[in-house]
Amino acid sequence: MDIATFLHLLHEEIGLTKQSGKKHMIRFSSAKEYYACKSQLKRMRSRLSNLSKVRALDIIHAFSCTLRPDSKLKHSAGCPVIEEDTKVTVHQLIGSKPTIKRASAQSGSGSNTIPWGVNQIGAPEVWNKSLGLNVRVGVIDTGIDYNHPDLRNSISRGINLLNQSMLPFDDNGHGTHIAGTIAATGRQTGIIGVAPRSIIHPVKAFDHSGSAYVSDIIAGIDWCVNNDLDIINMSFGMKSYNRALEQAVLNAYYRGKVIVASSGNDGKRKTIDYPARFPQVVSVGATTRLGRIAPFSNRGKQIDIYAPGERVYSSWLHGKYNELSGTSMATAHVSGVIALMLSVKPLSPQQIKSVLRRCAIGINKRESKRWQPGHLNARRALRAARQV
Incomplete structure (x- = not known):
């Protein structure tokens, strides 16, 4: 024809x-x-x-x-x-609705709040060496709250794939929460993210219920590649293999984009969701405040790194704050650390993945000759990145 x-x-x-x-x-x-x-x-x-x-x-x-x-x-x-x-959903743990709170110093410097996850991975220890300056992170998610005081200095141009005549405003909260963990720059009473000088480019592919089509996600990846972003955060997943999504991920990877994705919240021991399952992606599992693998987190050999994902405190809609659990939240911590790494040294996606796996802190205390995924640590990651 x-x-x-x-x-x-x-x-x-x-x-x-x-x-x-x-x-x-x-x-x-x-x-x-x-x-x-x-x-x-x-x-x-x-x-x-x-x-x-x-x-x-x-x-x-x-x-x-x-x-x-x-x-x-x-x-x-x-x-x-x-x-x-095909439809895809964000990796937020569904349960009782979390309480929306004002920022209050969980720990920290002066009147700022440094959320427990940012502290646990040791990000404040390396801020004198890197703040993620000018590293560009595409967050393919539900959008962002442009008016949030802690995000105003972190946001740059984005796209709304559901309605291209509108800004990618967040009508769900998930994308705003992810953005806060990566790059919040709280002043006075706000929160501080892992890489507070990195730049968030919101890519709205998900609707108000946290659902998206694969084609919208692919359009989002396409936009991130065309706009030469450094990192693509994908805090979502699906159970079934999708060839079109794999092709988009592969093409972005070969163009030098670091793709970070959440493993899923089904508590499975030997399998993780797509796109985290693709070998070109940095796949992330979640840990608790005690540094153990979260019961809800998918786990196993296909995970590259674990990061805080239980009751993570971050920015929310209408200038507020919220605690959410899920491998989505863990993924945001990893994207933040990668931004810290790329700010001190340009590295390929393969080098980033290798460094993160190599310098992680062990979770299981039992001796094992086999490599096992460990816990994210910003100081180790930055030091290893410099040595590449």
Whole structure:
């Protein structure tokens, strides 16, 4: 089937899609075929208005759009591969609703609050050497509270993939909480994150209920790569393998982006969620305040590093603060430490992963000849990074 015929059919199919429509990805077998189709699509948009609803996903040579589940395009000869999109959720522990609090000095310097997790990984001990200055972190999540006093100095340009005419404002809280752990710069009564001089680029791919489509996440990865961010924080996951997501992760990795993802909150002993399960990703499990593996955390050999994830205190919507538990929270601590590392020395994603694994503090006291993932420590990580 030639490109013009395919795009005419796609225009018709999108027009027939009503409430029963579902998001789909249209994947091309080659970059040449994809870019030829993308170029033609741009020319035809003025005449065929439905084609304006098609989103390009350059990083995996695909389009994303809403189609009927029984779309005729799926069975047309010579068409690209068309597959239904999949849902993903953030890794926040569901339980009793945490209490929203004002910042009060849990520990700290003067009237600032240094949350227990930031303290436990030893971040304040290295702030005289690195604050993560100008390291750019893409947080693919629910957005951010732009008006939070502790985040105002940490936020730069982002994108709202659910509505590109709007700023990526957080309507859930999860993304704001993650951003606070990474880079809060509390003044007076606020909190301080792991890397308070790093820069957060909010990428809103998740809705108010903490749910997203894989295609939105891929669009988020694409945006982070195109805007040359250093770290991509992905505090979410799914149980099933997704080839399109793997391709996006691989392409970002080969472009030098450090991807950090949470392992999941199912308490599984031998398996973790995707995308953390991909070998190119720094996979993170959660620990308790006592430094033990959290009961809810997925664990096992596929974990690269553990970090604080139980009742983590951070920024919340409307300028407030909240305690949340989950491997999501642990992932934010790791992204913060990587920002501290990259601020003192440029390292590849592979070097970052290797350093974190090598310099972790052991969790199990029992002797073991096999390597086991340990607990994050900022001082060790920074020292090892300098020696690479």
